[in-house]
């Protein structure tokens with residue numbers, strides 16, 4: 578079978594208990610992010626650039642728990658995790674527990690491009706940022722008033738999987754983590770294979786209870802189902818079933834396979850997603 582080279586992109590805006598009245602604006606945000614990545618693919622750009630651009634759009638949107646608008650930890654501070662990965666080469670970069678970085682996914686990309694290491698955490702990530710002249714912002718500037726006020730349970734995370742016109746697949750995930758987390762806690766998002774993974778079979782970005790997602794290495798588990806012949810939708814559902822069965826946890830994931838087919842699944846109440854296939858139409862779902 579000749580693989581089609583149709584590009585595709587899918588983004589998620591986090592899984593969890595999102596109030597119904599909050600969904601329209603979140604779906605708008607997913608649409609904008611999917612279109613930001615799609616534009617790059619349409620212009621002949623790479624899946625990697627598209628995934629990064631979509632994740633940046635979501636990080637900059639205060640409605641989502643990543644970048645600006647990140648959830649607060651037990652000390653009322655923002656500590657963010659992010660990762661980016663390219664399927665064909667298995668190149669990846671990630672940052673964990675970073676403060677004062679407006680777009681952690683961009684810093685993750687720089688870690689990947691630098692190539693010496695794969696994951697930097699905390700102070701070391703900031704030191705790396707300073708060494709490469711990466712712009713910093715004040716940690717307080719990422720805290721939005723509603724977050725400070727709410728300081729209640731909020732799931733989030735943002736993610737994107739993209740497939741470009743050359744058939745390359747890339748994935749980006751970014752998060753403020755879970756609300757009231759203890760300082761220093763690292764979730765699934767920056768852990769390659771757990772919240773973020775891409776290989777020859779496809780790409781996956783996860784959201785939900787990080788501690789559960791890590792235990793079943795969910796992103797890689799979903800891709801293993803693809804490898805065994807499952808369609809993306811089935812692979813996504815199977816991975817969620819494993820998560821529920823083995824850990825009792827809740828989560829969601831998005832997936833694109835090497836033919837550009839899209840799938841997603843969740844066992845949370847909601848997960849806003851936006852996706853675009855070769856016809857260029859934006860589809861939204863929750």
Ligand code: ASP
Nearest residue numbers: 733734754764784785787
């Ligand atoms: N998976 C993220 C984490 O555990 C949180 C989320 O997706 O809501 O850090």
